[in-house]
Amino acid sequence: MVISKFLPLSLSLSLFSTNLIDCRFAHQNSWGLTTRTIGVVVMVHGDDTGLVLPPRVAQFQVVIVPCGINNKNRDELVAHCKNIASSLSKAGVRVKGDYRMNYSSGWKFNHWELKGVPIRMEIGPRDMKTNQVCIVRRDTMAKATLPVENLDTSIKTLLDTIHDDMYQK
Numbered sequence: 001m002v003i004s005k006f007l008p009l010s011l012s013l014s015l016f017s018t019n020l021i022d023c024r025f026a027h028q029n030s031w032g033l034t035t036r037t038i039g040v041v042v043m044v045h046g047d048d049t050g051l052v053l054p055p056r057v058a059q060f061q062v063v064i065v066p067c068g069i070n071n072k073n074r075d076e077l078v079a080h081c082k083n084i085a086s087s088l089s090k091a092g093v094r095v096k097g098d099y100r101m102n103y104s105s106g107w108k109f110n111h112w113e114l115k116g117v118p119i120r121m122e123i124g125p126r127d128m129k130t131n132q133v134c135i136v137r138r139d140t141m142a143k144a145t146l147p148v149e150n151l152d153t154s155i156k157t158l159l160d161t162i163h164d165d166m167y168q169k
Contacts, residue, residue, distance in 0.1 A: 049110075051114065052116055052139050053116035055119075058116055059094065060117050061095065061117070061159055062094070062120075063112045064081050064085055064098065065098050065105055065108045065121065066097075066105075066124070068126075084121075084148065087152055092156070098112070105122075117138060132145050133146055
């Protein structure tokens with residue numbers, strides 16, 4: 001008789017007996033497949049500055065980081081960022097706004113680059129006045145400026161472009 005210390009099951013060593021009613025089969029869990037799969041994703045989709053996740057896999061597709069915040073424009077800039085986040089979320093984009101005031105913008109940029117968010121959106125007071133946003137692609141680190149009025153369609157098109165470019169790599 002073999003007794004499992006982890007699970008309350010016992011296994012009879014006479015598995016080949018004709019009396020199979022008394023036999024119980026041992027069960028165990030293995031996390032090897034899931035941890036190995038995550039390891040493969042990290043190895044394949046990574047570079048020297050962190051993860052580079054495809055948009056369809058990433059937890060957040062866009063992160064919004066307000067820049068140039070001071071005491072005068074803080075509330076107005078954060079409200080503008082939240083409006084953009086709301087419109088992108090309604091369009092089906094997984095978006096996260098980083099409104100933490102105890103970290104600098106550069107720290108936030110590095111934080112989200114390590115996590116592999118495909119698009120970083122930087123919005124400052126000047127961008128708010130000109131009704132545009134600055135975006136940075138994680139896969140190529142290319143910067144671009146987009147107008148706010150058609151931002152949801154532009155971002156969805158850009159996410160598809162990032163996915164196709166990463167697939168062709």
